[in-house]
Amino acid sequence: MSLLQIMPDHDPDRVLLRTQERTEITAALAPLGVTFDRWTLRSNDGGADTDVLAAYRDEVDLLRVNGGFRLVDVVRMAPDDEDPQWPATARAAREKFLDEHTHTEDEVRFFAQGAGCFYLHAGGKVYAMVCEAGDLLSVPANTRHWFDMGERPNFTAIRFFQEEDGWVGAFVADSIARRFPGLDQLRGATVA
Numbered sequence: 001m002s003l004l005q006i007m008p009d010h011d012p013d014r015v016l017l018r019t020q021e022r023t024e025i026t027a028a029l030a031p032l033g034v035t036f037d038r039w040t041l042r043s044n045d046g047g048a049d050t051d052v053l054a055a056y057r058d059e060v061d062l063l064r065v066n067g068g069f070r071l072v073d074v075v076r077m078a079p080d081d082e083d084p085q086w087p088a089t090a091r092a093a094r095e096k097f098l099d100e101h102t103h104t105e106d107e108v109r110f111f112a113q114g115a116g117c118f119y120l121h122a123g124g125k126v127y128a129m130v131c132e133a134g135d136l137l138s139v140p141a142n143t144r145h146w147f148d149m150g151e152r153p154n155f156t157a158i159r160f161f162q163e164e165d166g167w168v169g170a171f172v173a174d175s176i177a178r179r180f181p182g183l184d185q186l187r188g189a190t191v192a
């Protein structure tokens with residue numbers, strides 16, 4: 001299930017809020033300018049990229065127009081234990097976005113399958129948002145954030161861009177990211 005855990009940015013062990021309630025999540029993220037929404041899951045999420053986009057065409061088209069997104073694509077990671085290269089590929093993919101960075105445009109993702117965790121760093125707090133299938137999340141432009149796909153990356157997400165290089169990040173020199181619990185830790189912990 002989708003999960004939000006908020007911690008002070010100087011104290012990763014202290015949990016200020018941990019919730020799986022959609023209304024609480026939406027309310028807690030709203031002051032940051034974050035959009036958190038849920039789309040009804042469609043059946044053919046495991047298909048080709050074009051199938052995933054076709055399954056959510058109505059929602060995607062609406063968001064494209066409202067958000068001024070010119071480009072939409074599908075990114076996916078799936079464990080392949082038959083492939084000896086997969087662990088290295090997964091590690092490299094995970095590392096890529098595991099340190100704090102910003103973008104000049106909103107980072108908008110819809111999870112059609114699997115899960116991943118966005119960490120937003122704002123107002124002296126870290127907001128760890130575990131997104132699951134059906135979740136749409138926007139990280140506002142210039143907001144410090146990072147993303148953890150866990151030790152066994154497994155997700156299919158639709159990405160929305162205003163510019164072709166919109167995904168390129170400007171990395172923060174004093175990143176605090178590695179001090180905070182990762183996706184696997186967050187999902188493994190019990191909700192109080």
Ligand SMILES: [Fe+2]
Nearest residue numbers: 101103107169
């Ligand atoms: Fe990013």
